[in-house]
Amino acid sequence: MIRWRKGEVVRIRREWPGAMELEVAVSEGTGPPGSCRALAYPPLVGRPEPGDEVLLNTTALAMGLGTGGYAMVVAVPNRLPEDPDGPGHLVKARYTPLQATVLGADEQDSPFHEALREADSVDGMPVVVADLHSALPPILCGLYDSAPDARVAYVMLDGGALPAWFSMACARLREVGWLAGVVTVGQAFGGDVEAVTTHTGLLAARHVLEADVAIVAQGPGNLGTGTRWGFSGVSAGEAVNAAAVLLGRPVAALRVSEGDLRERHLGVSHHSLTAYGRVALSRARVPVPLLPGEFGERVRDQAELLAVRHELVPVPVDGLHEALRASPVRLSTMGRGLEEDLAYFLASAAAGRDAAWLLS
CATH class of the missing domain: 2.40.50.140 (Nucleic acid-binding proteins)
Structure with missing residues (x-):
């Protein structure tokens, strides 16, 4: 093993x-x-x-x-680090050889425990949910193109990398001020704020980091098996439910690709159709990018499968290509850059643009 x-x-x-x-x-x-x-x-x-x-x-x-x-x-066996000191009794990566204690924002020793103990709402905060970690930068590009003064937190789920430190994008986005902070939830750790569940992670994004918008996605690296249910992005549907029950406004970012040759991911990925169409029981806004040509028609037709449960929001993509080019971090998904799979990044940026509209 x-x-x-x-x-x-x-x-x-x-x-x-x-x-x-x-x-x-x-x-x-x-x-x-x-x-x-x-x-x-x-x-x-x-x-x-x-x-x-x-x-x-x-x-x-x-x-x-x-x-x-x-x-x-x-x-580093010949030079072990000092034992940790200070508060924190949340154990993450539990019962593995590298289990680590962290201070959870929601635990009793936290200075934020009192604020979170009875917290039950994120006060209508837009919550953009995405399947892949690679959607985080383009969502921010679309959001800041329309709402440059927004304060944004990233809630990192544990479906991919567990340490937030693995993400060079997160480090750079914090450095340039595009993220107010990272909240690591579940078994994920290493964020600016630690939380036990997606629910307390969203509450911490709102009440600890004082975010106007939260973006929820798994860490870098996702797991997929080519089956309908066997992929870590199922958690995107669960995040929609968490955002709704906490009185947020869920925005479900579509995973769209014109560069992925696998039929199950061409156009609107089956990941989005399953996570939002079957797992998400709460109503969300689904930004549908108005892409040109036959491919754009394919995306709109596939998105219609979600209309029974969700509100489809047509989003123009004019100006978003330029916004994506100005990204402070390199854009890449599944080894493809901006020009190799433009549709993917435009769809993510469209979700950011829709979240910005909710702030206006």
Whole structure:
């Protein structure tokens, strides 16, 4: 289940808040020796330095995972970090070798516990829900194009990467002020705010980070099996329900692709049709991008399948291409950039534009 290796840090390739990318010379294990890219999370394992021996989990590297093709640093055994101090009794990644304690915004020792203890509403806050983490930047592009002064929080679900530190996009979006903060919920951890559930995560986005808009999506990397129900994006439908029960205004971003050659994802992905059409029991706004030509007609026809349960909102895409080009982070989904799958990014940006309309 785990491929274990030992290695020595050769150099630090780059780093961003919460994460370090290393070059490691692999010295022990069942495979041939060599070097590899490795990722370390200093808040968990301490800060590796060149010359340090490290213990690696090379499973994702061996599987060739597109999003997570790193060896993961499990420990720096000869230089262990200090024990954590301070409050926090929420355990995340529970009962795994790297379970970690964090201070949850909703737990009793939190300074926000009193504010969240009886909190039951996000006060009509627009909540944009998306299937993939890659939708986060284009949603923000569309939102800020129409509402440049909005305050936005990202609520990260645990269907993909668990550590928020893995996302270079989140680090950069916080740096440029496009995110007021990241809330990690469920088993996800490492956000500016920790919460137990999607519900308390949304409440924390509103009452702790004082967000005008929340965007909910899983972390980088999603799991799919090619079956109707076996994909981690099912949680998008559950997030619509959470937003509605907390008196938010759910905005369901469609996953649309013209560049994905798999029939189940061409046009409106079956992920969106299942998550919003079957899992989401509460009514949401579904922004439908007014894309040109036959492909645009296909998207509109597929979106009509959601009209029984949801409100379809036609959204013009004029000006959104330019807004996407101005993104402060690189836009990429499933290995495709902006021009390789423009429809995907326009559909996400259209959801951001619709959320901005709700603020006006």
